[in-house]
Amino acid sequence: MAFLIDCxxxxxxxxxxxxxxxxxxxxxxxxxxxxxxxxxxxFHENMPEFQDEWWFHTMxxxxxxxxxxxxxxHEIRSIEE
Amino acid sequence: xxxxxxxxxxxxxEKSYDVVIVGGGLHGLATAYYLARYHGxxxxxxxxxxxxxxxxxxxxxxxxxxxxxxxxxLPFYKESLAMWYDLSAELDWNLxxxxxxxxxxxxSDPEMAAMRMxxxxxxxxxxxxxxxxxxxxxxxxxxxxxxxxxxxxxxxxQFHPEGGTVHHDAAVWGFAKACARYGVDLCVGVExxxxxxxxxxxxxxDTNLGHIAAPKVHVAVGGYSSQIGRMxxxxxxxxxxxxxxxxxxxxAPFLDHYVASPRLHFYTQQTLKGDLxxxxxxxxxxxxxSYTTWEESADxxxxxxxxxxxxxxxxxxxxxxxxCDCTGDSAPIMGGCGIDGLSLDIAWGYYGFKSxxxxxxxxxxxxxxxxxxxxxxxxxxxxxxxxxxxxxVIL
Numbered sequence: 001m002a003f004l005i006d007c008x009x010x011x012x013x014x015x016x017x018x019x020x021x022x023x024x025x026x027x028x029x030x031x032x033x034x035x036x037x038x039x040x041x042x043f044h045e046n047m048p049e050f051q052d053e054w055w056f057h058t059m060x061x062x063x064x065x066x067x068x069x070x071x072x073x074h075e076i077r078s079i080e081e
Numbered sequence: 082x083x084x085x086x087x088x089x090x091x092x093x094x095e096k097s098y099d100v101v102i103v104g105g106g107l108h109g110l111a112t113a114y115y116l117a118r119y120h121g122x123x124x125x126x127x128x129x130x131x132x133x134x135x136x137x138x139x140x141x142x143x144x145x146x147x148x149x150x151x152x153x154x155l156p157f158y159k160e161s162l163a164m165w166y167d168l169s170a171e172l173d174w175n176l177x178x179x180x181x182x183x184x185x186x187x188x189s190d191p192e193m194a195a196m197r198m199x200x201x202x203x204x205x206x207x208x209x210x211x212x213x214x215x216x217x218x219x220x221x222x223x224x225x226x227x228x229x230x231x232x233x234x235x236x237x238x239q240f241h242p243e244g245g246t247v248h249h250d251a252a253v254w255g256f257a258k259a260c261a262r263y264g265v266d267l268c269v270g271v272e273x274x275x276x277x278x279x280x281x282x283x284x285x286x287d288t289n290l291g292h293i294a295a296p297k298v299h300v301a302v303g304g305y306s307s308q309i310g311r312m313x314x315x316x317x318x319x320x321x322x323x324x325x326x327x328x329x330x331x332x333a334p335f336l337d338h339y340v341a342s343p344r345l346h347f348y349t350q351q352t353l354k355g356d357l358x359x360x361x362x363x364x365x366x367x368x369x370x371s372y373t374t375w376e377e378s379a380d381x382x383x384x385x386x387x388x389x390x391x392x393x394x395x396x397x398x399x400x401x402x403x404x405c406d407c408t409g410d411s412a413p414i415m416g417g418c419g420i421d422g423l424s425l426d427i428a429w430g431y432y433g434f435k436s437x438x439x440x441x442x443x444x445x446x447x448x449x450x451x452x453x454x455x456x457x458x459x460x461x462x463x464x465x466x467x468x469x470x471x472x473x474v475i476l
Contacts, residue, residue: 002372016376020366022320035466042318042409042465046307048369055366071321072369 003074008081009061021054024066048072088254089133090261094268097294098126100448101286102301103273103309105129106138107249108426108433109301110256111441112448114172117263119442120449125265126295128288130272134253136303140371140403141434142326142348142360144339146183146244147208149432150199151473153459154412155206158432160456161439165247168438174255176247177353183244183339184213184222186388188233192344196239203241211240224335224389231387233345244339246350249434256441276312276423283422297422297448304369304404306427313420318408318465319428322363323370325377325402329395331355340388347384359385359397363405363431363475373400405430412471415444415460416453424448425462431475 004012023044028036045051050070057063068077100116102109105127116122129135145165147158169176187193193212200210214237215227227235260267275287276298285294300309310317332355341348346362359381364374378397386393407430408414414428426444429436443454453461459471 002370002374014376015366016374018366022367038466039316043316044307044318044320045316046320046367046406047311048308053367071367074368074370074372 003076005055005067005076006079007057007060008065008079009063010057013057013060015055017057017059019056019058021056021064024052024054050077089257089267091269092266094126094128094266094271094288094290094293096292097124097285098266099124099295100126100297100299101293101295102127102299103286104300104302104305105133105267105269106136106301106303107134107252107256107437108303108429108440108444109299110253110260111437112299112301112426112444113260113265114256114263115441115445116448117260117265120445122449123264126293127260127265127267128271128273128286128293129267129269132269133257133267134250136305137403137405137429137433138253138303139249140326140401141249142350142358143246143249143352143434144183144244144348144350144360145178145247145435146241146339147435148183148185148199148203148210148239148241148244149473150202151412151471152202152206153471154473155203155208157439157456158436159206159208161436162243164438164442165435168252168255172255172259174251174258176251176255178245178247179353180243180245181338181350182221183241183341184218185239185241186340186342186344187236187238188342188344189236193237196237200239209241209243211242213238213240222336222338222340224391225340226388226390230390235388246339246352248353252437273309273312276309278313278420281420283420297424299424299426299444299448301426301444303427303429303433304406306406306425313423315418317414317427317462319406319414320367321369322366322405322407323368323372323402324363324405324431325361325373325400327359327373327378327381327397327400328352329357329359329392329397332357332395342384342388345384347381349385356398357385357392357395363407369404371402371404373402407431407475410470411473411475413460414462415440415457416447416462418462
């Protein structure tokens with residue numbers, strides 16, 4: 001595989017062990033209108049640059065981690081639990 | 082010194098056009114062709130930053146079919162499929178279209194039931210669909226293992242006789258040559274760096290070769306639409322995934338049909354050349370890169386050998402991947418985006434190749450008349466805000 005994910009609990013692992021959780025976004029504030037919620041749900045940056053995203057280690061520690069990854073080159077900058 | 086002749090007359094873009102199409106893939110070329118031929122628009126430019134047919138147009142699995150699910154999309158795909166078979170004559174270029182028939186395997190009774198339901202919606206749209214039992218299936222595809230040996234034995238299948246294949250490179254050439262014949266300027270190596278707006282109207286595009294003025298700009302950039310979105314300060318409901326494809330050694334012809342398993346997520350066909358194309362699911366994580374992995378190759382190999390045991394010693398010789406720009410509801414985005422003169426033809430994800438002709442036809446109609454044609458009225462970007470998502474599935 002082109003890259004490995006250094007899981008804080010399990011060490012360097014194959015990305016196929018994980019489930020991908022998408023771009024990290026912050027939910028609209030309570031009472032926000034429907035347009036804000038639709039934006040939050042369906043619309044994505046999806047740019048070839050570094051982004052924060054969620055990964056779930058399905059075949060390992062079963063923990064959600066935040067990964068900062070370049071989605072064009074798959075280079076990983078930081079991983080937080 | 083041998084005499085060389087350019088096959089396509091590429092041009093430097095002029096300073097202004099009636100319509101500028103961003104993206105020189107199949108959708109962009111098809112739109113330009115229908116605009117030039119059927120709507121009498123004379124000054125059209127197709128701008129392509131890499132080369133004609135670079136993206137999904139050259140990296141698909143050549144399948145054309147209309148066995149989809151949603152009633153909003155079925156008439157569109159049905160028309161597109163019918164158009165493919167007439168295009169060789171229309172474009173005066175052999176697209177090598179073959180009506181092979183597509184077989185979707187079911188591995189359990191519930192799956193058979195689901196397929197019957199799917200078949201009913203397809204029949205209602207006028208699409209020919211048959212259900213097959215294992216012995217009928219064995220007659221159609223003698224090399225298929227319909228015994229109970231595979232881990233998930235075959236319970237039956239859905240047969241879509243009108244589906245088939247078209248040679249993707251031939252399609253690109255056909256549309257590109259037809260565009261050139263009808264006076265469309267094909268400009269390669271021209272990268273759009275900005276979209277110029279005047280209030281809520283588009284006035285042209287900025288490129289690496291300077292500004293090009295145009296009252297209408299059409300975005301047919303495939304998996305690269307988010308970059309256009311950023312130029313106009315918008316996000317699109319699109320996430321890119323890579324889909325990997327493999328081809329095998331060349332063999333004598335043994336497989337006449339396109340065989341797919343929606344449950345196991347693999348599909349295969351034998352090309353005219355003799356190699357098998359192995360297609361499969363999208364990779365599960367977002368990607369803009371084109372890569373292939375050992376894991377996916379191994380997965381395809383295991384599945385294909387499970388159902389075609391004779392292929393145990395065949396090698397995978399070549400792999401590639403393409404970008405699939407997927408929306409949440411697996412339906413595309415066509416039509417306007419709230420900016421006058423700027424039209425979209427994006428988010429085709431898994432289905433871009435098979436929809437090319439209808440897409441070109443209706444995009445052209447939209448650009449020329451400013452009215453949303455009936456067949457694409459459900460594909461608008463506004464559906465994400467007024468809760469009118471299309472009930473389509475990835476399969």
